[in-house]
Amino acid sequence: MENTVLIVEDNEINRALLMTILEDTYQVLEAENGQEALEILRNPKNSVSAVITDLIMPEMDGYQFLEVYSSSPEFANIPVIVSTSQSDSESEVKCLEYGAWDFIKKPYNAQIIRFRVKNVIERSELYALRKLRYQEQFDTLTGIYIQNMFINRTKKMLKENPDKDFMILHFDIYQFQVYNSVFGRREGDKLLCHIADMLRKMAECGTCMTYCRIEADAFCICAPAADNEMIQNIMDWFQKDFQVYQRDYNILANMGVYYVEDNTVSIPVMIDHAKLASKECKGNYIQNYHIYTEEIGKSIQEAQSIVSKMERAMKEEQFVLYLQPKYGLAKYKLRGAEVLIRWLTPEGMVSPGKFIPVFEKNGLIMKLDYYVWEQSCKLIRNWLDRGIKPFPISVNISRVSMYNPRIVEEIHELTVKYDVPPELFQLELTESAYTDNPESIKKAMQQLQEYGFKILMDDFGSGYSSLNVLKDISVDILKMDMKFMAAPGSENQRRSESIVANVIRLAKDLDLPVIAEGVEEKEQVEFLSSVGCEYVQGYYFARPMPVAEYEKLAFT
Ligand code: C2E
Ligand code: CA
Ligand code: CA
Numbered sequence: 001m002e003n004t005v006l007i008v009e010d011n012e013i014n015r016a017l018l019m020t021i022l023e024d025t026y027q028v029l030e031a032e033n034g035q036e037a038l039e040i041l042r043n044p045k046n047s048v049s050a051v052i053t054d055l056i057m058p059e060m061d062g063y064q065f066l067e068v069y070s071s072s073p074e075f076a077n078i079p080v081i082v083s084t085s086q087s088d089s090e091s092e093v094k095c096l097e098y099g100a101w102d103f104i105k106k107p108y109n110a111q112i113i114r115f116r117v118k119n120v121i122e123r124s125e126l127y128a129l130r131k132l133r134y135q136e137q138f139d140t141l142t143g144i145y146i147q148n149m150f151i152n153r154t155k156k157m158l159k160e161n162p163d164k165d166f167m168i169l170h171f172d173i174y175q176f177q178v179y180n181s182v183f184g185r186r187e188g189d190k191l192l193c194h195i196a197d198m199l200r201k202m203a204e205c206g207t208c209m210t211y212c213r214i215e216a217d218a219f220c221i222c223a224p225a226a227d228n229e230m231i232q233n234i235m236d237w238f239q240k241d242f243q244v245y246q247r248d249y250n251i252l253a254n255m256g257v258y259y260v261e262d263n264t265v266s267i268p269v270m271i272d273h274a275k276l277a278s279k280e281c282k283g284n285y286i287q288n289y290h291i292y293t294e295e296i297g298k299s300i301q302e303a304q305s306i307v308s309k310m311e312r313a314m315k316e317e318q319f320v321l322y323l324q325p326k327y328g329l330a331k332y333k334l335r336g337a338e339v340l341i342r343w344l345t346p347e348g349m350v351s352p353g354k355f356i357p358v359f360e361k362n363g364l365i366m367k368l369d370y371y372v373w374e375q376s377c378k379l380i381r382n383w384l385d386r387g388i389k390p391f392p393i394s395v396n397i398s399r400v401s402m403y404n405p406r407i408v409e410e411i412h413e414l415t416v417k418y419d420v421p422p423e424l425f426q427l428e429l430t431e432s433a434y435t436d437n438p439e440s441i442k443k444a445m446q447q448l449q450e451y452g453f454k455i456l457m458d459d460f461g462s463g464y465s466s467l468n469v470l471k472d473i474s475v476d477i478l479k480m481d482m483k484f485m486a487a488p489g490s491e492n493q494r495r496s497e498s499i500v501a502n503v504i505r506l507a508k509d510l511d512l513p514v515i516a517e518g519v520e521e522k523e524q525v526e527f528l529s530s531v532g533c534e535y536v537q538g539y540y541f542a543r544p545m546p547v548a549e550y551e552k553l554a555f556t
Helices: 012-024 034-042 062-070 091-099 110-137 147-161 176-183 185-205 226-245 267-279 293-316 352-360 365-385 407-417 431-434 437-451 466-472 492-508 522-530 549-556
Strands: 002-010 027-031 050-054 080-084 102-107 166-173 211-216 216-226 255-260 289-291 319-328 333-345 349-352 394-397 425-430 455-460 477-481 514-516 534-537
Touching: 002 012, 002 034, 012 027, 012 110, 027 034, 027 319, 034 062, 034 425, 050 062, 062 080, 062 091, 080 091, 080 110, 091 176, 102 110, 147 166, 147 211, 147 216, 147 267, 166 176, 166 185, 166 267, 176 185, 185 226, 216 267, 216 534, 226 255, 226 289, 255 267, 267 289, 267 293, 293 333, 293 352, 293 365, 319 549, 333 352, 333 365, 333 549, 349 352, 349 514, 352 365, 352 466, 365 394, 365 407, 365 425, 365 549, 407 437, 425 431, 431 437, 431 455, 431 466, 437 455, 437 522, 455 466, 477 492, 492 522
Parallel strands: 002 027, 002 050, 050 080, 080 102, 255 289, 333 394, 394 425, 425 455, 455 477, 477 514, 514 534
Antiparallel strands: 166 216, 166 255, 211 216, 319 333, 319 534, 333 349
16 A cells, blocks of 8 residues: 655645655645644544654744644654754754654755655554554553453463462452542552552562453452462552552552362453452452452342343333331321332342342432332322322432432422322432432432422431431431331340430421331330330331232221
């Protein structure tokens, strides 16, 4: 294929001369100044192999052009030859500083020009080739192996040492993107290079070790198998080093360990296993490494199979609403219900405790929440159409759904669409959702309340900030989960009871009704009435039930 040379020169005669010299061998493009040249270069249709530029031109002169050129990585491999009539060394040095590859002098000597152009093109091709070779093996940022090379080398090492036991370590920085946004990308890159240096040091200490950068902040190591104590030592070594490296930030490393036991497992799968194990750390400072076990693999598989089944389940209406009644404690009268989702698969029922956390992780929960809200609105509409005067029902809002910027409109639009009075449609929001992003939630809650929805604070008392939260936001009803209290008869029961009594008193001061949920025992009921709790929900009174069953209980 013919190479393309770009001539940047304002003087028409010079351009024509250069054209005549080069057009037999190359395809030639022309620009009258630096600006035009950049436009031609940036056009992906023009694949330019070399540039010849004049220095003195209108609009954008040769120096300005070189300056832009040398700071644009996409031009890094396109050689530039400066054509000059000046022969002072000062301007030559300046050009070289800006990345010029060579010079040609005016008046033009055709032979010299042809040679110089040919030479720079060949040189740039050689660089490109070398760079490619390098990039096929090494990570350009840190200079250590990339994953493919790691896999090759590790395969070889395992083969050559059949009697040795090995382990694969997957190492990364907890919330590296936070570090990046605090200190900037450049510092982030520096930290990665520092980690690569530490791996080099580690490799110098022992024999038989391979390592690489897998991607972003993730590194992999294959080394002789070590016991828990040794692994902890490695992690301590990293943590101590990080404390010195960056005093203003707690850099936390997470590591997953996979022991190579079965040679039929491929290295990429081993890496995956180690990575899964490292996910178990979840930013824990004390347990900052985890060892891969079959259970970890299984639970991940389970999660994946749940996700893959979700779409179909939605279409086939495998998700059904159950209702758990709530009672007034004074007269044991039914006063409403909470909507709880159930997943009825052909293989049996999956409990929300299993699939809700999975859907929260991958965001599908937003879809599911919306589905539940819409079904609930339809249900209320159906009751009203049948002339029933229903009690309010409450739906759950996942903390993830609160990130949806349209949540207020969506809920409002649903109740308008089904003509449901907002006082019949209550919203349960967990306390932890509020602590996630207080400002936006506060606003959303206020707007919902302005539309007439009542907001229940779910799982009150389960987090650390319960009382603080109450100070900041206005909720309409507190739900206090008895599950978070000490079991009856246990050592801490008295303390628990005193907390419950005080929460109820405090709530009364704030005019907030309290629903105690998870009430299972008679003694709990007695205690709750003795301290003036108004509402209860729990197995002692009724379990979550299908809609038809609830209708019988509530409306007849
Ligand atoms: P939650 O909102 O705190 O719901 C109360 C849970 O406690 C329900 O579990 C309920 O069946 C259970 N429960 C009620 N009374 C008792 C009792 O006396 N003893 C015991 N041990 N448990 C009792 P479920 O239905 O398994 O739901 C678990 C969690 O899953 C819910 O906790 C909620 O966070 C979530 N969830 C359920 N349905 C939905 C939904 O439609 N949307 C969203 N976003 N989350 C839901
Ligand atoms: Ca709830
Ligand atoms: Ca709850």
